[in-house]
Amino acid sequence: MEHEIPVEIIHEVMVARGALTNAEQRALVMDLREIAKVAPPFSPMTGWGKPMSVKITAAGRFCWFSDRKGYRYIEAHPQTGNPFPPIPPLALAVWERFESRVPPDCCLINYYGEGARMGLHQDRDEADFGFPVVSISLGDPGLFRIGGVERKSPTRSFWLESGDAMALQAETRLAHHGIDRIKFGESALLPKGGRLNLTLRRVAPA
């Protein structure tokens, strides 16, 4: 990542538009394809026993997981039992733009197909909220909604486009957030359409 990444603040969130060039986006998608071969994407169950509309997998030590027993981080793929592959260097480089003290130990990979969404939630299963959650968007635009620490706080939304990076940190680290919808088929990055979102996190204490 040789080029400067200008960071703007949108609704209190640090957003780096175009953090990845088109060539970097294509290279990262190739890395993610290799990861999906050894750690196949799956749809976790919600607490209500319905499968989530996004498919997830991960790179790094941890993968977020959910079933009727609740939410937690796991260290082995639920189907293969194998550890998750290493986090791609391009994703690590984006993390370092926001957080240089520790490396991430989880890169959650969400795939949104046509009609997929993610309800409002907090990311609060990590040991230390002093470290950010850094997200990278690839493919079709996603309408990102952000509220406050309280679930009932007012929310606002903005579109995340392919190549954008974002960090939830400081006052937004525990803010409720989600994806209302995607513009399926708008981007040509993924041959079958859809949106990939990477969230880099530090799960274990530093």
Ligand code: SIN
């Ligand atoms: C998430 O909150 O885990 C994903 C957010 C996104 O897809 O941008």
Ligand code: FE2
């Ligand atoms: Fe999240």
